[in-house]
Amino acid sequence: MPTLLTDTDHSSAARSRTSLAVGLLALSALALVGGCKRSHNADVVATVNGHAIMRSDLDKAYEAQLGEAQQQTPSPDQADSLRLNVLQSLINEEIVEQRAAKMNLTATDQEVDDKLKEMKAPYTDAQFDERLKANHTTLDDLKHNLRRTLTINKLLNKEINSKITVTDADVANYYNQHKAEFxxxxxxxxLAQIQVTNVPSQPGNLQNSKATNDAEAKKKIQALKNQLDSGADFGVLAMNYSEQPDTAPNGGDIGFVPESRLRTDASVYAAISKLKAGDITDIIPMVEPQSKKTVGYAIYKLLSREPAGQRELSDPRVQQAIRQQLQEGRSQLLKGAYFEMLRDQAKVQNFFAEQIFKNDAH
Incomplete structure (x- = not known):
């Protein structure tokens, strides 16, 4: 049934702080700097070169991460451990942001506003406000996070990415050493997919659109098919109305599916195998294997078909894939060294870590 095509993981771009913490992994060594103890404001949990990180900032970041990572209330020890990790991310970000400020690379108000407009474009004002509420954040918080993320990206582009060069010889050498991979x-x-189900679930689309029974599902999928037949954009409809939360945010894109996997559902394979790139299927019922009951309906679009065989170096897609992989590999190496250098140069005092150690050490 079509559900076998929906397990490709498409992560949402919505977890910006978690993604940033991963990008700054090289900074995750303890930034607790020794030295003489001094009194500090109880509302300050850490300082970076004298700049305070407030407890309110830590609490806000902690709550955001707790909502993503926890399904139940953590124990006190788990909570402290998570707060330490969150605070380390805040410290890392502050170190890099201070470096960017010294190089006059802080994101401007215009850059923040432009990014905000881009984020708001798919929504009405009311829908966007609802998303902010659902994420327990305010517009000011969002702007603050956008400025920090844009600033760090500008710094990395200046200090790292602009200095990476991948030559044609590099690409050829990689291909020759990894030819079997191609x-x-x-x-x-x-493939891309629009899916409508008659079972209770989270809609996962921009319009918060969800069919609640078979009659509604049939009506909805037929309306979407009519729009597609009238020339509507498949990706836009998928983002707004598809009920597959893993793929709707990506315009329904489910990635590459091997033919052997596709053949496990005869009706889906029969419909897709006869398509040309850019074509869409008719409405295909989604059948639950055990009960044989129809649980929804799907429409697929064939984006491309890649036949079996060796891909040659002369293929532009092969060159692009290799070039991107080499660039990303070198970027990660340089970022690791760069972040470690910045950490060594920064003076950090982690009062929260000191507090935990003082309270729990025996």
């Missing part, structure tokens, strides 16, 4: 053992289908 040999597809079977045909691959790059």
């Amino acid at each position: 040999n597809f053992i079977e045909t691959q289908y790059h």
Whole structure:
């Protein structure tokens, strides 16, 4: 059934702080700097080169991460451990942001406003406000996070990415050493999907649109098919109305599906195998394997079909994939060294860590 095509993971771009913490992994060594003890404001949990990180900032970041990572209330020890990790991320970000400020790379108000407009574009004002509430954040908080993220990206582009060069010889050498990686053992289908179900679930789409029974599901999928037949954009409809939360945010894109996997559902394979790139299927019922009951309906779009066989270096897509992989690999290496350098140069005092150690050490 079509659900076998929906397990490709498409992460949402919505977890910006968690993604940033991963990007700054090289800074995750303890930034607790020794030295003489001094009194400090109880509302200050850490300082970076004298700049205070407030307890309110830590609490806000902690609550945001708790909402993403925890399904139940953590124990006191778990809570302290998570807060330490969150605070370390705040310290890391502050170190890098201070470096950017010294280089006059802090994001401008215009850059923040432009990014905010881009984020708001798919929504009405009311929908955007609802999303802010659902994420327990305010517009000012969002602008603050955007400024920090844009600032760090500007710094990394200046200090790291602009200095990376991947030559044609580099690409050729990589291809020759990894030629087997570009040999597809079977045909691959790059697919997008619009899915409507009659079972209770989170809609996962921009319009918060969800069918609640079979009659509604049939009506909704037929209306979407009519729009597609009238020339509507598949990706836009998927983002707004598809009820598959893993793929709707990506315009329904479910990635490449091997032919052997596609063949496990005869009706889906029969519909997709006869398509040309850019074509869409008719409405396909989604059948639950055990009960044989119809649980929803799907429409697929074939984005491309990649036949089995060796991909040659002359293929522009092969060159692009290798070039991107080499650039990302070198970028991660340089970022690791750069972040470690900045950490060594910073003076950090982690009062929260000191407090935990003082309270719990025996």
